[in-house]
Amino acid sequence: MSAPDEKQQMQQLEERLAAYKKATGKVKAHQEEHYSQANIAWRMVTEMVAGLGIGFGIGYGLDMVLGTTPWLMVVFALLGIAAGINVMLRTAKDVQARHEMNGADAPVDDKSAARGADEGNRDGH
Known part of the structure; x- marks a missing residue:
C-alpha cells in the first residue's frame, strides 16, 4: 500500500465516523461528561x-x-484532617453546583407525576 491510499482510507473512515456520530447524536463535549457517585x-x-x-x-x-x-504530630494531624474536610466540602459544593446547573436538582419521572395528579383528583382539587 502506498501512502496516498492510506491517507484516502483514513479520510473515508473519518467521514464515516462523523456521519455516524451525527446520525446517532453521540457527539458529546468533554465538559458534559457525568461522573458517577463512586x-x-x-x-x-x-x-x-x-x-x-x-x-x-x-x-x-x-x-x-x-x-x-508527640505534640506537633498530633496538632498537624488534626490540622490535616481539618484541611481534608475543607477540601471535601468544597468538592461537594462544586458537585452540587454542577448538578443544579444541569437542571437535575428536581428529577421527576412520568410515574410519580401521574401519581401526584391522581392523588389530587381523589381529594377533589
Missing part, C-alpha cells in the same frame, strides 16, 4: 487521606527536628 466518593476519600497524611508527615518531621515527640 468516582466522587473516591475523590473525597483521597482528599481526606491526603490531608491527614500530609499533616501527619509535617508534624512527625517537625517533632523529629525539634524534639517535641
